[in-house]
Amino acid sequence: MMRRTMQNLLSKNPPNRQEGSTETTLADQTSDYGSPGSESVTQEGPSAKTTSIAKSDHPNEVDQGTPESRLSPEAAPEAILNEIKHDPKAVPPLIKGGILNGAQGVHIEGSAQLISAQNYINVYNTVLQRHSPEKDEELFWKIIAWISDINYHAIQADNFEKRAAGTGQWAFDDPIIGKWLEGALGVLWGIGMPGAGKTIISSIIINHLTQKAKANKRICVAYAFARYTDLFTGEQVLGGLLRQIVQDHPSTLPFVKPMYFHHLLHGTRPNQLELLATIRAIFDSDLFDQKYCSLDGLDEAFDDTQVDVLDGLSHLPANLLIMSRPLPLLKERVPEATFIDIIVHESDIKQMIEEKISRLRKLRGLLEKGDWKEKVLKTVLERSSGMFLVASLQLDMLSRCMHLMDLRSALEALPVGVNAMYEATMKRITEGQGCDLALRAVTWVIYARKTLRMSELRHALAVNTATFKYSSDLLVDAETLLSVCCGLITYERETKLVHYTAHDFLVAYLSKPGVDVQATLACTCIARLRNCGFANYKHRITQNYSSRIFVDRCFLAYAHRKWAAHADSASIPAFVEKFVLQCQRFPWNHPSFDEFDFLNSIQLAAACNFHQLLAPWLGAEPSRASQPSPPTLNVNSKSAHGRTALALASMNGHIEAVKLLIEAEGVSIQCSDHKGWSPLIAASHGGHVRVVDLLLGAVAVDHVNAGSWTALMEAASLGHTEVIKSLLRVQGINVNAREPVSVQGKGDSALTLAACNGHLAAVQLLLGADGIEVNASHWEYGTALAQASRWGHTGVVAVFLQRHDVDVNSSQCEEGTALMQAVEMDRMDIVELLLKHDKIDVNATRSDRSSALSLALARKRLEIIELLKGHGEK
Structure with missing residues (x-):
């Protein structure tokens, strides 16, 4: 009998049931992966006996596999035999019962039950069914990490913590919100102006529901947050919701496992429809009596994300709460929604003011004199226009007052409205001692390619912008940094602006003629890279960004990931060019691979699409006197993993760099890397059709990589239809090329790869090709x-x-x-x-x-x- 892959078996075998548990077979639930089928789900509730899965340390990243790294069929049987050899009790009942008697290559010796097997007949299908709580928990956390890396629990905790005690209780007295909480309304949409406290009200309602869910496991609560700082796609939002549901209710895991193993096997990720179908299947099941979903900040999301998420969530069998600014164009998409205005209640804003005053020691001391506390309360209530945000910034401004005369003047000049408040805050910053530090901090928070942790921001600011040299002597503590920014920056788990309305104001404020912000940020990143020796890094990096070099050096991971993006958004500064020219062994990694390669100057310029540098280096345009070429320019030089500059540009889809390199004298277009990938295969794998079109005609289209996959097979496996069209136009292309059957290969063709991954358009294109072998077999x-x-x-x-x-x-x-x-x-x-x-x-x-x-x-x-x-x- 032929061997089966471990992933295939895991996806088929139902988990062992706990004796005495109440179980429900989800026979009626189907999705693209089928129903959980015979996998029984432990019904959670007061009468059920369940085994909870405790939280533990778990990996942050899961190897999702790639088409060329499917599990070897050799690995599983060997591991099982080793287990049996060390633990005779592990011999499965089928072996003890004699089902292997007479099987060729199998020998069982007496009570010791020694087994030597060469064909592993009927071995590991049975062994895998042995129950292991530790393995179950490990798999649980692997799936959680795989579903999404977005932790909405942490965001909710931050939001709820920011509320002033006792605020928002009016929501539970509101009859409309009360009906929604009872399940009488499907979609409730809260509308409010910026700074009206929508997020706080949302967090209070969510907290109320989650407390109920803790007492009754048949209540499911899931929530998501859209933020201008993290512009998630629809897939990411839904993934975050699904992660939360599974994490809070492990009994839902059987709905996710088929999808997990399918994508793990094929090296792919679930799309929006798959995630939505899985959430729907969970909500359609009888696991829960009440289902609640919440989405806060819909207006801060991408336009496409707004539509995708709204359409998806509004049709789920659950009560949906939405919070946003007015979005009249989206109302028609949810005609059944009930709308409610979120307006700040004076009692809430008064409570917030009093609580904040209690934390501002200097201001609190001044307000203890006479009737100044009542004066401040009255003035802030009047001039904040019912906005928590403005009231908070106004109190920050008043907290700087040294004596009552200062306080009197500040109260009289207290700005009205958001923009006026921002103007006044920036005036305070520019007149203060830490002006340069504050402006640089605000610039980083606005223009960083991802939200920065406080430690990252502190180290980014520890670079002298005159010399672009990093020094730990320039580090400032978090308290000082927040103080000089006068309330514009907040810090919870990550640094961010006090409110999204500050973003547009500050972008306009900081934009000045002749100032290239992106160039400054790129040079700052390079300062950190140089400080860590990345121009000529002599060591291996084996664990991606979890490697010690990145863990121990704050801001290095960000600098390494984003320096090129910042540089590419600017006119490449001389400082950046000088750094690239110095590079002999720069650690570089492609998003599709975990491994780090090491590049020289020309390879790095190609990988980053710095065509402005490549053009004079390759003689495509005259060199400036200040722009020398790399000392040893070799267009065919290979990186540590055998990649040429052309291969690196091709795999990243950098059309400008590819054009220059193809025309370079003596360039090798067919040169393969350590995986056997030519530039054409690399471009096909990435779906870069313009690069593929450039390379076609100059290379052998049927060249195979080390796994015996052609460019067509790579494109088919990933569903890159435009690339497939280009390849199929090449006369004489072998549409039926197959990998040989071996330890690594299983006889795949372009058609089988497209079919097993569900790429319908790719399958249709291939079926239309002349001579296609429809029945070729894996x-x-x-x-x-x-x-x-x-x-x-x-x-x-x-x-x-x-x-x-x-x-x-x-x-x-x-x-x-x-x-x-x-x-x-x-x-x-x-x-x-x-x-x-x-x-x-x-x-x-x-x-x-x-x-x-x-x-x-x-x-x-x-x-x-x-x-x-x-x-x-x-």
């Missing part, structure tokens, strides 16, 4: 039809079934026919499709003599059993 999972059936790609299956030349009963693989694989993976909709085909053979068997019916019986899939019997299964 040694383990079979034809493209069988693989699409196995992995639940209904649309792809339907396309294959329309062809007259498809062999619907092909079984030249370990897992059997398309029907068997659809049955085994509980793909009810695909089973129904296949059974409608007039040539389907429901009685076919595979090498282990299993039939579709026996597989359905083993999984107790009653609906499928009835369907098969109705089609003449014997």
